Amino acid sequence: MNSGVKYKAIQLKHVVLTVTVAVSLLSCQSQSCKNLPKQFESYQAAEKLISNSSFKIDETVDTRKSSWIRGARFKSCDGSVGFLIIRLKDKTYIHQNVPSSIWAQFKMAKSFGQFYNQNIKGRYQLSLK
Numbered sequence: 001m002n003s004g005v006k007y008k009a010i011q012l013k014h015v016v017l018t019v020t021v022a023v024s025l026l027s028c029q030s031q032s033c034k035n036l037p038k039q040f041e042s043y044q045a046a047e048k049l050i051s052n053s054s055f056k057i058d059e060t061v062d063t064r065k066s067s068w069i070r071g072a073r074f075k076s077c078d079g080s081v082g083f084l085i086i087r088l089k090d091k092t093y094i095h096q097n098v099p100s101s102i103w104a105q106f107k108m109a110k111s112f113g114q115f116y117n118q119n120i121k122g123r124y125q126l127s128l129k
Helices: 003-028 043-051 100-108 112-119
Strands: 057-061 071-076 081-087 092-099
Touching: 043 092, 057 100, 071 100, 081 100, 092 100, 100 112
Parallel strands: none
Antiparallel strands: 057 071, 071 081, 081 092
8 A cells, every 4th residue: 555545545544533533422422401391200310310411501509508408400401491300318309490589599698498398399399201
């Protein structure tokens, strides 16, 4: 094989490798939150689908001052309502259709736990089939 043919073969392999890597990266990207169902098969399915989706708003708040809330995250597709994910020591709760105004108030609350109990708990349940 002459050097011109070898160079073309190397170039072709590089193009194939580049295309393969690009396709692989695209398939690993998260899906749009607009494709999420209104109802989920199970709590575990909801966790997986929500965590693998991209959102317009994806915010967390520092909950270290709380005695029992270990983490709080708000994910919204449209900026109006979204999923509020509350992580406790042993469990995670997903609340659906939480208004962004409630999230804003939660972030400013003196007591995350008290605000959660008074304004969120029991009001924004995850919809399961």
